[in-house]
Amino acid sequence: MDLSVINPILLIAALMSAATPILLAATGELVVERAGVLNLGVEGMMILGAICGFAIAVETGSPLTGFVAAAIGGAMLSLLFALLTQVALANQVASGLALTLFGLGLSALLGQRYVGVKPPRMGDMNFGPLADIPVLGPILFSHDPILYLGIALVAAVWATLKYTRVGLILRAVGENHDAAHALGYKVVRIRTLAIMFGGACAGMGGAYISLIRVPQWTEGMTAGVGWIALALVVFASWKPWRVLLGAYLFGGITQLQLNLQGAGVAIPVEYLAMSPYIITIVVLVILSADKSAAPGSLGRTFHASH
Amino acid sequence: MTPLLSLTGLTKAYPGVVANDDVSLHIQPGEVHALLGENGAGKSTLVKMIYGLVKPDQGDMQMHGRPFTPSEPRAARAAGVGMVFQHFSLFDALTVAENIALGMETAPRLRDLAQRIREVSDTYGLPLSPDRVVGDLSAGERQRVEIIRCLLQEPKLLIMDEPTSVLTPQEVDILFETLRKLSAEGTAILYISHKLEEIRALCDAATILRLGKVVGECIPRETTARDMAEMMVGKVLGTPTRTAGAQEEVVLTLNGLSRPSPSAFGMPLRDVSVTLRKGEVLGIGGVAGNGQDELLAALSGEMRAPAGMISFKGEDIGTLGPNARRTRGLLTAPEERLGHAAVPDMSLTENAMLTGAAREGLEKHGFLDWSAARGLAERIIEAFDVRTPGPGNAARSLSGGNLQKFVIGREVLQRPDVLVVNQPTWGVDASAAASIRQALLDLATGGAAVIVISQDLDELMEIADRFAALNEGRLSAPQPTSGLSVEQIGLMMGGAHGMEVAHV
Numbered sequence: 001m002d003l004s005v006i007n008p009i010l011l012i013a014a015l016m017s018a019a020t021p022i023l024l025a026a027t028g029e030l031v032v033e034r035a036g037v038l039n040l041g042v043e044g045m046m047i048l049g050a051i052c053g054f055a056i057a058v059e060t061g062s063p064l065t066g067f068v069a070a071a072i073g074g075a076m077l078s079l080l081f082a083l084l085t086q087v088a089l090a091n092q093v094a095s096g097l098a099l100t101l102f103g104l105g106l107s108a109l110l111g112q113r114y115v116g117v118k119p120p121r122m123g124d125m126n127f128g129p130l131a132d133i134p135v136l137g138p139i140l141f142s143h144d145p146i147l148y149l150g151i152a153l154v155a156a157v158w159a160t161l162k163y164t165r166v167g168l169i170l171r172a173v174g175e176n177h178d179a180a181h182a183l184g185y186k187v188v189r190i191r192t193l194a195i196m197f198g199g200a201c202a203g204m205g206g207a208y209i210s211l212i213r214v215p216q217w218t219e220g221m222t223a224g225v226g227w228i229a230l231a232l233v234v235f236a237s238w239k240p241w242r243v244l245l246g247a248y249l250f251g252g253i254t255q256l257q258l259n260l261q262g263a264g265v266a267i268p269v270e271y272l273a274m275s276p277y278i279i280t281i282v283v284l285v286i287l288s289a290d291k292s293a294a295p296g297s298l299g300r301t302f303h304a305s306h
Numbered sequence: 307m308t309p310l311l312s313l314t315g316l317t318k319a320y321p322g323v324v325a326n327d328d329v330s331l332h333i334q335p336g337e338v339h340a341l342l343g344e345n346g347a348g349k350s351t352l353v354k355m356i357y358g359l360v361k362p363d364q365g366d367m368q369m370h371g372r373p374f375t376p377s378e379p380r381a382a383r384a385a386g387v388g389m390v391f392q393h394f395s396l397f398d399a400l401t402v403a404e405n406i407a408l409g410m411e412t413a414p415r416l417r418d419l420a421q422r423i424r425e426v427s428d429t430y431g432l433p434l435s436p437d438r439v440v441g442d443l444s445a446g447e448r449q450r451v452e453i454i455r456c457l458l459q460e461p462k463l464l465i466m467d468e469p470t471s472v473l474t475p476q477e478v479d480i481l482f483e484t485l486r487k488l489s490a491e492g493t494a495i496l497y498i499s500h501k502l503e504e505i506r507a508l509c510d511a512a513t514i515l516r517l518g519k520v521v522g523e524c525i526p527r528e529t530t531a532r533d534m535a536e537m538m539v540g541k542v543l544g545t546p547t548r549t550a551g552a553q554e555e556v557v558l559t560l561n562g563l564s565r566p567s568p569s570a571f572g573m574p575l576r577d578v579s580v581t582l583r584k585g586e587v588l589g590i591g592g593v594a595g596n597g598q599d600e601l602l603a604a605l606s607g608e609m610r611a612p613a614g615m616i617s618f619k620g621e622d623i624g625t626l627g628p629n630a631r632r633t634r635g636l637l638t639a640p641e642e643r644l645g646h647a648a649v650p651d652m653s654l655t656e657n658a659m660l661t662g663a664a665r666e667g668l669e670k671h672g673f674l675d676w677s678a679a680r681g682l683a684e685r686i687i688e689a690f691d692v693r694t695p696g697p698g699n700a701a702r703s704l705s706g707g708n709l710q711k712f713v714i715g716r717e718v719l720q721r722p723d724v725l726v727v728n729q730p731t732w733g734v735d736a737s738a739a740a741s742i743r744q745a746l747l748d749l750a751t752g753g754a755a756v757i758v759i760s761q762d763l764d765e766l767m768e769i770a771d772r773f774a775a776l777n778e779g780r781l782s783a784p785q786p787t788s789g790l791s792v793e794q795i796g797l798m799m800g801g802a803h804g805m806e807v808a809h810v
Contacts, residue, residue, distance in 0.1 A: 182395040187409075
């Protein structure tokens, strides 16, 4: 066992990258749930985004186009969910589970030709001399653009929910859809847009795995990250910055346990592999012990009856 | 003079029912106009058409002599119509200022809005802090949020849907003060209520609806409450009567009952003590949210109490669950009809089984006697005039008043020794309310003790022998109802809950 092989700077830089798929998916789901919709199909939208992004990046040679395609793919799949739950008034839990299964199957079908193909690489952002700063340079200024987009997205979602009228209306719809309807807000339209935003974010999170984290395509490669993202939103008490914290915690421990495995620590691999899930949830459960409650209309079907 | 708002021949039909049939109504600027009618008379549909939530099938609406066809609430608000809803359309988790901003077309920045909220609340004597979270406010304060939300848009017509049902008498006085002031400034008010004395005190004109049609118009100040009530229901009303009073034997004693509330925004019970005798009707008043639901839960057994706090016929029952208490003869009927008193998607037979199984012996060795349950349901429907095709219909399919008759009747027919009811006539029309009250009195005459928890003070004065009020989870000492004045009652209910009359 040799812990000196673990480089803390590289570890931190890597954890940010490991956390980004969860961060993107969870931020999108946070917006969906703040609008009062529980979409359990995150995993399905992620995996569909992963293959859409991968396929388009391979065909066009542009990873950025791939991410755009991933966002569109995720949003299209979420539109199916919106159709089921907002128009046909189907049960949200069942529709979300169905969406995950459908996404897994559809992505496997779409991805048949792409197994074993290498995607084009996305370059890192060039911050010039900033990247040469010791310690901070490699940690903060040596990443791909999507990672920064993820952090910017958290900040944007937080500011929008807290300071803008759009955010206030979104929260109002999630808090009490009957009251929002009585005031003349278009509940179904607002929720559909939120669901599509969540789908696009989940799609990009999936593409981050297939294009950057593990640059290849394998069936079911999201491996439950979507479910972690869902849990994260709940344990983060529907607060954007806590989602960031939880995602980095999860990414950090994932990365750390990989390094520990590499260093040959005398803990069974199974325990190391489960540690990110357990520690993240324990920490967030402790954090969420305060009063903050779920959006009042979360998961409830809205029917505009006069 | 052109009326502010003219409705001519408005008709709106839903599948199977005509909610409004050729309704005409005229409101002058500054007029306080009452809209009277029982549940299902079409009052809500009519105001929803004015507020743009529902489109009329036929008829014509004019504002200031010009056609007025709001396609959505936004358009109605832009035209100067404000509405204070019966079930407050507020968001518990948001602050007062955020709630108000949501109801405005072009909301200013929150800081400027907070300033304007303070100004308006000062002008109209409605104290309110813009930063508080609405979930923590009392019912009266929540209503102020709605009113201020409307006033900030300087409406020409303010629609108020049953505004006083959740207020203490003092709060009602302050509200009326505000409404009179608005009316003097030229704002017309369309006031929906079934509290006739209030309408007589406040309104300049009244239109009475029955089954979707206008059945009469009157000047409330010159018409007696009884005449208006009879126009509303279309028949002569009986007054509940009773003969016997309380007997000596004590059946139920609460001794320093203190319990935390099971819900987040609830009210804990604090040191509630009371003694109930056979044949007595105890009325418990108080503004909603002061521990009524918790008291009912503590009595029904949904919320257990430590030993020594609740004694029933000399037995300590605090630690027993609902079924054990039912078997002993302590029955309860909670306020929430759909979801608490009755399961919405189950048939009336199944709902009769749910509370009747223990006491009526409908369950034998774990098997259910459905034919007996159906018999019980049929007896309830028969005895309480529940309008439904039969006991196989789902509870959800009944109108509010009919379901209320069913859930009260279900407990009354199980021969309780003590019956606790919460809001027995809430949302029930006048004739059904009278029959429910009569049933409760008959029960007391038969020797049972009845606790009636209600927001309706007139109801409590009419049927209760003694009156007590819940305030912040504390129960005042019960007083005999005869000779109790409205002021005394108001003080027992805790006064005006931090309210002050405008500029005293």
